[in-house]
Amino acid sequence: MTDSTASRGKFISFEGIDGAGKSTHIAFVAATLEAKGKRVVSSREPGGTALGEKLRDMLLHEKMHLETEALLMFASRREHIAQVIEPALERGDWVISDRFTDASFAYQGGGRGLDRAKMEALEQWVHPHLQPDLTLLFDVPLDVARARLDATRTLDKFEQEKADFFAACRNEYLRRAAQFPERIVVIDSTKSIAETQATLVGILEKLG
């Protein structure tokens, strides 16, 4: 039976350009929260639902019009919010998502140049009342991110983009961090994994 008195969980999103080190820290954050007695739902965007994973496959591998790309990102997000994020938060679980709407602003907006007003309209449509309680922005210079990517994996459609694309994504992420300083914490991801983990523990302490 659902406990209707359970307090609402918290929502944490992870952001950064590809290769910044975001995925490396997700399992650590989940384990840290679980050790504090939280129930944690770990998810990702695009994806996080059966339909969303199909959209992810198309988004990461097929060429498409920029606005189609933005709309599909938000379609995946709509499903993710309805099926995963909101029910979990209402149960009192914590949600950690590998990317959320800041990624659309950074990649479709900053990287590809889609008008910010269109993204704001989609954000208002898809989640007018929901924002992450905390966004962890893993920030590194482009050459560091590129070296990490090249060392580890086969590159998808976004990861094959050139340096100026990632420079524009990174600038947009940093612009948003300056715009929403209460929500977005910038983490210097050039530091060692152990140093970053120590920083994360401190940040999570403050969240409760």
Ligand SMILES: Nc1ncnc2c1ncn2[C@@H]1O[C@H](COP(=O)(O)OP(=O)(O)O)[C@@H](O)[C@H]1O
């Ligand atoms: N602080 C770090 N120092 C050195 N290597 C790192 C660091 N963080 C991540 N990496 C390595 O860089 C690679 C890319 O990291 P990943 O977490 O997959 O990036 P992202 O999810 O941001 O694309 C991985 O092989 C990871 O082990």
Ligand SMILES: Cc1cn([C@H]2C[C@H](O)[C@@H](COP(=O)(O)OP(=O)(O)O)O2)c(=O)[nH]c1=O
């Ligand atoms: C959520 C989202 C992701 N993306 C892109 C960023 C990433 O390059 C890609 C997939 O993200 P990610 O899961 O970080 O890739 P990986 O599993 O390879 O670490 O989707 C957007 O362009 N817009 C969005 O709104």
